[in-house]
Amino acid sequence: MDSPAVPVPRDPQEQPILERLLRTRDALLLLKRDKSSYIKSRDVIPLYETVIQEVEQLHAVREGQDPRQPHNRLDYVLDDCFQLISLLFLTVGKNNEAPAVYSLATTVKRLLDHLEEAGFYSSKDLSSITKTLADMRQTLERGRQAYSPALLKLLESRIQQCEWHLESLQKGLSILAPELAPTHETLVSILRSTSAVNTRSKFSPSEVTSLRKQLEKIQGSLKDGQFIGADGAPLQGQDSLKALLERCWRWTEIVLEREGQISEGFQEQYERLVEIRNQLDRLSVTQAWSLRETDLFEFQRKLDRIDEARVNGNFVSPDGQQADLHAQRTLLYLIRRSYAYIYALLISSEPVSEALLPVYNQLQTLRRCLLEVKESGGVSNSRELYPYSMKLNSIDNMRVDGKFYVGSDIPEGQGSINALLAECYDIAWELRASVDEEDERS
Structure with missing residues (x-):
């Protein structure tokens, strides 16, 4: 579960905290894996309290240290513990309690990072995340008196990072004239639909050709290479829109050339990500009857490790070769799609114990x-x-x-x-x- 590249704690005072947290994580994993009976609140709360005690000790040890120090193994194990506790709170129906927010905050941060990296996203993407962050803030405020300041400080920091990131992305869309918004939504949809076709078990050239016809229609709406408003003047923000249109043309062209075949050096990573995406897709269909929120932990960790293994944002093959444009975009699409499934499953979780x-x-x-x-x-x-x-x-x-x-x-x-x-x-x-x-x- 841990990446071998993660260093052990340098401060000897952190070592006993790590050892205790490892035992707590094992107990949380055992609770998660036990399908013989439903998970009860009384099984989860003591483990949550144990983790909080360790966090408070860790804060005392690190007081006065530079908070920008790189994470060590203790930080990763602590993250695992909070992720598991958060998902366990959802499983027992405590969705509106502060600890339940942690997993969703982490997933939203991943989504926002990927939206920024991709360089294209729709207002619908941001409006959903805006509402989710507002709901998370309300949950945090309700828990002010009931939960540890250490937990609340951690969640406050996570939510604040997401809010700053979201604001930056919203500014990126604000440059578009309102008349260009429908075209922008269409182009974002075309890029994602092309990537979806590219990752299906059976490649369909006709679907990509149909998407290119939509691009031809948009291209045909230009006048002298410009998007023109009702008043006959060029519309604001069209440079970014024309760049997105060009990206759509190039991507559909590459996908038609490759016909869903990824470079051999990245085949293993591709198959792993396709399997994760497909499993999450099936879960999203049968969620109400088959989802135990703690099952999402394994998916999160697999995706995190693949995502974190990139070098300067690039996927690297076992023999050290960087991915070409087709492999890079394909693998990133699969990671983003999988995180989006996890996000959708988390926000649709009902505040009801799995027993009921x-x-x-x-x-x-x-x-x-x-x-x-x-x-x-x-x-x-x-x-x-x-x-x-x-x-x-x-x-x-x-x-x-x-x-x-x-x-x-x-x-x-x-x-x-x-x-x-x-x-x-x-x-x-x-x-x-x-x-x-x-x-x-x-």
């Missing part, structure tokens, strides 16, 4: 079905509501004194499930009331 997820998912499905019935015109008689009412009653009967128990435990997420159950009852009542009104009229 089966019930929560059933209610989500029931709610969707009831809404579809309502939107399609309702029911013709109350008998059509019997299957929904029976399912609602069977779930309601699982409660004891208004709570869902698993054994003697009361898992997290009671409020979310009770709210969803009440909403389902309300929709069913509305459907039944509309049938009764129809009967009275007739």
